[in-house]
Amino acid sequence: DQQVKQNSPSLSVQEGRISILNCDYTNSMFDYFLWYKKYPAEGPTFLISISSIKDKNEDGRFTVFLNKSAKHLSLHIVPSQPGDSAVYFCAASVSRLGGSQGNLIFGKGTKLSVKP
């Protein structure tokens, strides 16, 4: 059973508008969440993360929101640019006893297309 779900396989947005990518999770033990961006023929690159002690983290045009009660996080991109067109993966992990971090669990990804 998928622990991290990205229910929208694709999203199309006009340049300059807001892109909102959603991610739901089922494991309440997850305490660290990340977003990765992947261009074709390249490996995923880290975009932004958030700890479960926060509900928002912002980095330039990118903001991640975490709603723990709903087990939901979202990535907002404002304003969207054509160069943002990529596949976005949501990922989550659980802290282990002794301070190590469990493996990242990835969603299946959402393909964002930003049209000029």
Next chain:
Amino acid sequence: DVKVTQSSRYLVKRTGEKVFLECVQDMDHENMFWYRQDPGLGLRLIYFSYDVKMKEKGDIPEGYSVSREKKERFSLILESASTNQTSMYLCASSLLAGANYGYTFGSGTRLTVV
């Protein structure tokens, strides 16, 4: 910056061949991972390793094996390549713990089995 290097960007192999995919990282990370990415299926974990000579099965280990003889190198082996192993293969590494925990990925190897 951490660099994860995969030896080949593109490979074409014949069915039944033994295939080696190599991955090297340069920042002394404990963890290393092999994933495959297929359309609609996302990133699926094949094998991972927490330390030298250590390996753990991921979600789809069948048809694959791995080797980690040195901390910086993690090899994925397709014992007898089949057409359903045509995919994008991604290697990643990470620290065991840290305030900014996350994976660093290589650029990927696009493997085609004919």
